[in-house]
Amino acid sequence: MTRYSLIRAVRRSKPLEWLAACVVATLVACAPLSPVANQAADQTAHQASLQVPASAAVRPADGPLPVPPNLVALTQPAGQKRLMATAHKQSYWPLSQYFETQRNEAYCSVATSVMALNALGIRRPESTQYPDFPYFSQEDFFRNVDPQVANAARVSKEGMTLDQLGAALSAFPVEVMKFHAGDLTLDQFRDLILDTTGRSDRFALLNFSRVEIGERGGGHWSPLAAYDAASDSALLLDVARYKYPAVWVPVTQLYTGAQAVDSVSGLSRGMVIVGTRAN
Template sequence: MSRYSLMRALERASRPEWIVAVLTATLAACAPLPPVANPAANPAADQAQHQDAPQAPASVAVRSADGPLPVPPNLIALTQPAGQKRLMGSAHNRSYWPLSQYFETQRNEAYCSVATSVMALNALGIRRPASTLYPDFPYFSQEDFFRDVDPQVANAARVSKEGMTLDQLSAALNAFPVEVKAFHANDLTLGQFRNLIRDTTSRSGRFALLNFRRVDIGETGGGHWSPLAAYDAASDSALLLDVARYKYPAAWVPVAQLYAGALAVDYVSGLSRGIVIVGTRAH
């Protein structure tokens, strides 16, 4: 009912009717929205859980300055003094500097794999293609990512809805002039997984792109992609540069929990998630 219609109705109503009308309008305005279905409750309904499932907005009262959702207590946000101290004291932080220069926010909720890849491609310093966004400046961008990718492997329309599996992203990245190696987590022990992260973050010409399930590190959401930028031996944690920056900030995550998240099965491939290593090709 419009404000005008409501006022006319009130003018015609007796006092008891006027009170009822006001109460009805007030209660209607305050009625809660219908509950949002949780896709994670049904594994088949969350697609492959490649990307974050849309979530109901968190209460403003529990949001922190580090992001729209509170950082789980087992994680340390990079914006916190303890997070910054850990980065500066790490002996395995060489990936952070080039990746942070090209830090991206995924353009939609299913583009975490694309944003993660674009960060790595720009950070590698390889020859960049012409850019739709910046015609005068070659640049790898999310908008142009699929330009040279075989559409049978992946295409923008499908990935915008479903995201990408570990093997799918690995195949897509082979369209670029880089060296690509994919590792399913169930093919790695925890020690091998840790060594892979430590060794990769110790270099500036190779980057670890992690595919994991958020709930295993204490966060809200489904499957996700983001690059790992550093490793801290003292805390046995790795720095996750979350490309869903509207949702969570970059944070230090215990390696054991990252491993658990990478072990989670992707229901499309039927395989575990894992790590894709992208590096410059040997000449």
């Protein structure tokens, strides 16, 4: 029976029967033509979805993931209070001015780097995206990077390791230092955060495992913008803004996340620090 004939058949029925017929007709019109086996699988999946707890449907499909209880979002009053109270927030102002969202799910290293390069105030190159205005952009990031080190096509699928990003950033007019967390003590790791967040001419780009700080996902890159001594936490400006907001993370957990081994390099993750070159 077609959708039209189905509706006509119950046109003179009671209101509730009419409503039910409309719903059925809509489903008939929208149902895909598929083999019987696929129809059975789809029906099973649909029934299972109806049994999902209501709590699982609280988050909109296109919204950010919930912030883990061990982290404090910058947008929360407690997060804002930390930022206002600490003296180690000089990195926050220039970095937030040039905040970027990564162009794809593997471009976290590129978005993080572009933020830092623009925030350093160094001479900017011509931009494909903004022809009249020099600007470091994700689109042009690999223009002068040795393709044997990293290239757009490969990074779009795999991302970049600590050593790769360190080498790629060496193609820019900046001072680059890289540190594998496996070679650092917790105190040394914290000192690097303290040194960079208290300045506006040097930034810490952190490579870490999300799981170790309570988030969902794998390896990730984002810049650190501030440090709060009272809570011993650092402000992570997450470039995956579609997934998580900027959050305060306990330094001990950041350290654990940075010590996680990168499956590609077989080495621990860590930190790349970029700064202006001395004259």
